[in-house]
Amino acid sequence: MVIVSFFVFLAIFGPSIAPYPPRDPVCFYLGCTALPPFQSLAHPLGTEPAGYDIYSEILQSARNDLYVGLGATLISLGIGVAVGALAGYRKGISAALFLGVTQIFFVLPALVIILLFARIFVTLVAKGLGLTMIMLILGAFGWPGIAFVVRGEVIRIRELEFVQAERAIGAGNQRILFRHIVPNILSPIIVYATLTIAANILTEVVISFLGFGDPNTATWGLLIQEGFVYPNYWWIDVFPGLAVIFSVLGFNILGDGLSDALNPRLRE
């Protein structure tokens, strides 16, 4: 919780705290390139050979990483809940259809497709829309897991008597599903979504690291990729890497904590 709050705080205020604007090769002009960390107060975490200040870049990246992680998760959540709810609530052919589509998306190698898309829409990447595109693609392929969770829970709730009672007062299917069933399964959805945020941040790092990201937008993955080229300058990789590890760990702990807190059986 603390880690996540800190991370969100960085995402919001990072760019204003950061001493230099994003992607600003300050040291390129000042001649302080490839500076190791802890040697200069101006560049506490060192600099890259290209002149970027690592401390500043990490701060600048936090917002972008959260943007991708959270945005993609929200998209997945929207699709996943809708598809999962319908697959669980309907019976017969339409339910099978929804389930089938989910399964197809589930087995698709999402990462490969994402990389493919990133290549195809390389023009958009150049226009600075790369990050948004990655977010959209991650969101569009990340929903099957959520759909499965939702479907299972809906099936469980669907047969409870209060659902039948809702029908008996003349409530329509839409009302029953979205006003009564979905609210009753919010806690597993929230937990799953939290874990999805972490997974999405990681995937974004992978994409950027492989060089399919937007080279003009600072993200932790991009920093790691830049460091990868210079094996001798360990600090370029290590600090953004730590940022990734801690934020992902933070979201996972949060998800775990939420699942404990929201599960009444574990409360005693």
Place this chain on the structure above:
Amino acid sequence: MVMANEIISVKDLVTYFFTEAGVVKAVDGVSFAIDEGESVGLVGESGSGKTVTALTMMGIVQRPGKIVSGEIFYRGQNILKMSEDEARKIRGKKIGMVFQDPNSSLDPLYTVGNQLTEVVRVHSKISKKEAYQKALSLLELVKISEPEARLRAYPFELSGGMKQRVATARALAGEPEVLIADEPTTNLDVTIQAQVLELLKDLRKELGMTLILITHDMGIIAEMTTKIVVLYAGRVAEIASTKDLYRTPRHPYTAALLRAVPRVDVRKQLVPIAGNIPNLINPPTGCRYHPRCPYSTQDCVDQIPPLETIEGNRQVSCHHWKDLADKKELVIA
């Protein structure tokens, strides 16, 4: 043909459940008619089709169940022929239903007030304030103490009896003309049972409602109803006024049911009904009661007994009712 005061009637209702194990013939040709203001008991053992009949009457049978054929008339309109939207206007508004288990028939996430106003708002556009007033008066109607505080309570904060009162209030929110109560007391303590039954009785008197009470408790039925429909394995065994049914059962199954009920005034051995309710995937041929019936003959195995109107005002479905009536075989005590 429809009598002026007939409010609801079902004709040859057939509801099957299409499961993987086979077709469960839960309700297989049930017919009865209910007059306005009557209090009708639907009795039978577990699995005799009581609840499914009720759900069918509401038109809310869920898959794998399906209403195969039959007609349900509410004031002369066939509910099963209506569009879903039209039928929804009748559900809750004209026919209300109270379910078996008050612990699970309320959505745990909404307050009592929310759940009550929901019913009103599903059926009519009224302001929040009016809906609130309505919910309050409903709670007063079902005699809940401190109704204003209860409106803000969640179901888990209420006792079983109180929940059943809320569920009843909910069923009454649309001011229905018919209230179906599906074993409203099975999950309650005996003392609370009495209170809930008393409440239903009072409500019927006050609101002039028609009550359909589903139960397997013959004691409750005697207390609460004016007419009884006895179901056996998805078919009607006998329909008669409560008085006639208790005094002179005409169907061997009814007699057997009554003999299985303890009575304070008669010192007598209870007689359980031998055997079990048949498997409804492969029900017995002919009269479904024949494997358990002491009077069964070859006719009972071969032919389905028709539901005959006898003695003017009652119906029975038995090949031998006349013989048995003449010999006074079925007289209780």
